[in-house]
Amino acid sequence: MIQTENTVTKDLLAKAEKSVLFTARRPEVVMERGEGMYLWDTDGKAYLDFVGGxxxxxLGHSPAALREALARQSSTLVHASPGYYNKPMIEFAELLTSVSGMDKAFxxxxGxxxxxxxxxxxxxxxxxxxxxxYKIITLTNxxxxxxxxxxxxxxxAHWEKLFAPKVDGFVHVPLNDLDACFAAVTNDTCAIMLELIQGEGGVHEVDEAYLYGLRKICDMYGMxxxxxxxxxxxxxxxxxxxxExxxxxxxxxxxxxxxxxxxxxxxxxxMEKYDLFEPGDQGGTYSGAPLAMAAGHAVLQELLMLDLAGNAMRQGGYLAAKLAELAGSHPITNIRGKGLLLAFDVPEGAAAALSAICLREGLLVNAPGPSTIRLVPPLIVAQRHIDDMVRILQGAFEQLKAAA
Ligand SMILES: Cc1ncc(COP(=O)(O)O)c(C=O)c1O
Structure with missing residues (x-):
């Protein structure tokens, strides 16, 4: 049932229902424009964005640095061929390897x-x-x-049976259980692969001692x-x-x-010593394409120039503190994460309803699980956006309570 009164939006939603293959339940809004911390839909309604795409x-939505880099590069060279080097590819690889401490980029x-x-x-x-x-140890969740x-x-867990048969060679062990990982290593194991904070899984962090243990296991067996x-x-x-x-x-x-x-x-x-691919092993039509390379270069330069990692640390601390304050009067528990990758829990099953109320009130938040809200705003977020966000969230909790 399409609820908006706006005929343009109504028409777009009807066309979407007819022609866009269903892969996700999407709310009945059509996003049209973005700037900084905000998105606007085709009804002209603004949303403060704590999902950040x-x-x-x-850098926020439609940042000038990215727009200008794309315009500049697209008037010079959009695509050459992955079979040739191009200038932006070389320049971006050089910058990325120098800031990451790694040697080579593909x-x-x-993702x-x-x-x-x-x-x-x-x-x-x-x-x-x-x-x-050939086996790779990865983590549950x-x-x-x-x-x-x-x-x-x-x-x-709920993907286990999906699209069977699965690609062979993955062994799952629980997060932060070093004994389980050690026990899973066999002569067939070539690697351990993990996220340092499980994002989609609900923002769960690795322990430092565990990570140190994984490094030691890999060094011991050459994995x-x-x-x-x-x-x-x-x-x-x-x-x-x-x-870091x-x-x-x-x-x-x-x-x-x-x-x-x-x-x-x-x-x-x-690293240099794992520069192991031979021609034909790996590639792709768009690998290292000039437009993407110019975009990445511009984004990284801007991130470094504005010290957005530092801003993520500061604003993340402020946001976590405001959430802790709100937890005094509303059912928020288990605030967790680092920087601007934060989450908290709400009563079982309430996350989707809370995020739907926030959407109605002009705030985007993400519910990766039935009782988890995740916050991943653009790294340019400022204190005033966080204050606005917390105010809307507080109102959403009050609406949720009134509806119960
Ligand atoms: C940790 C992690 N790895 C991989 C992916 C997949 O990235 P993409 O959706 O760009 O393929 C995601 C996406 O959410 C992710 O969070």
């Missing part, structure tokens, strides 16, 4: 592709250096993407340690990369989401 809009368009690349590299390493080992291999790597920083990377947690919080470096690092600031872009980064 799923942790993508690192570029793709989505899942970057993770597929990491999985392939781990298997290549296993074949070349570990006597054909983790998330690595929606291709068949990355879904197989993902440890979501690759792969950090999926698709969600935690590029300033989101208050450091440029989440691994722990001082433990991976052999392979994947990034996506915030690096393109909204332009589809991801990368797999690794």
């Amino acid at each position: 799923w942790a993508v809009a690192s 570029f793709a368009s989505s 899942a592709e970057a993770n597929e690349s990491a999985i392939k590299l781990a298997r290549k390493h296993g074949a070349a250096n570990l006597n054909e080992a 983790g998330f690595h993407g929606r291709t068949l291999a990355t879904m197989s790597a993902t440890g979501k 690759l340690l792969i950090f999926d920083e698709i969600q935690t990377g590029l300033g989101r947690t208050g450091k440029l990369f989440a691994y 919080h722990y001082g433990i470096k991976p052999d392979v690092l994947t990034i996506g989401k915030g690096i393109g600031g909204g332009f589809p872009l991801s990368a797999m980064l690794t």
